[in-house]
């Protein structure tokens with residue numbers, strides 16, 4: 001269980017801006033290429049969005065080891081695809097395939113399921129599962145990404161605790177539906193907050209319409 005207020009929102013923010021991996025996980029993944037990526041963020045229907053990164057990448061040592069990539073290949077197509085369902089379900093598909101080759105036939109593909117749900121005003125549960133397409137490397141890719149992702153979680157936790165501390169320091173008890181300073185990388189976060197805001201309003205109105213419970 002995590003300890004910060006509005007953590008499900010902070011954690012959703014984190015997962016909907018994967019450019020943070022270039023900074024927060026610089027040692028764990030060493031994937032600054034994500035900053036130069038083509039990126040497409042789209043709302044899908046009323047309560048979902050997708051956030052896709054796709055770029056050419058020479059692949060760092062941690063990524064080559066993690067995906068068990070062919071050392072004779074110099075350039076790969078690297079992809080990170082997030083499928084978000086409001087308010088806190090997120091599937092992340094990431095991986096690499098030799099440049100120009102077919103992903104399903106030759107790629108290393110890892111799938112993470114992230115589920116966040118509040119436990120109290122200032123705690124939440126974070127459920128996480130991982131699978132590897134075609135059990136690449138007979139479990140080696142799974143084991144490597146288990147280890148790398150757990151290291152990344154510790155790095156994320158440190159950032160989220162600092163965010164929470166700042167929210168408390170400056171007197172914010174909860175996150176607003178909008179953010180005051182919006183960067184290009186924040187598009188997914190802003191869309192997600194708007195979606196969650198609409199859902200909260202809708203559910204509050206439905207609750208009020210029911211009247212007091214006798």
Ligand SMILES: [Fe+2]
Pocket residue numbers: 014020021024025152156
């Ligand atoms: Fe992270």
